Amino acid sequence: MKWHTADILEYELLKNNAKANRSNMTEAESAFWQIAKSSSFGQKCRRQYIIGEYIVDFFFRQSMTIVELDGGYHTTKEQQEEDRIRQNWLEQKGYKVLRFTNEQVLFDTDNTINEIIKHLNNK
Secondary structure: OOOOOOOHHHHHHHHHHHHHHHHOOOHHHHHHHHHHOOOOOOOOOEEEEEEOOEEEEEEEHHHOEEEEEEOHHHHOHHHHHHHHHHHHHHHHOOOEEEEEEHHHHHHOHHHHHHHHHHHHHOO
């Protein structure tokens, strides 16, 4: 598998943004990370991971699975279009993208986690 990396000039900016994102996680990202880093999924998980020109919320490299947690701003038409373009690019490169709302992670945690585990076990 060939890894998809950003242009060298853009990578430094992405790296700095990813680092800032890891330091300023949303409540849902923080809750998800507590579960993911404890190996509850049976795969190593990385957070705020750079793939191509994008930073994904969570990445399971073994199964090429990305988990995106969407906050309220993802409901705008503009953001939905950007998300669609981004997801299409990632899927064309062989990644599987799973999307959940912050509310699903915070208030329907068991079902969200079970859906991810079910997907990861099918890889």
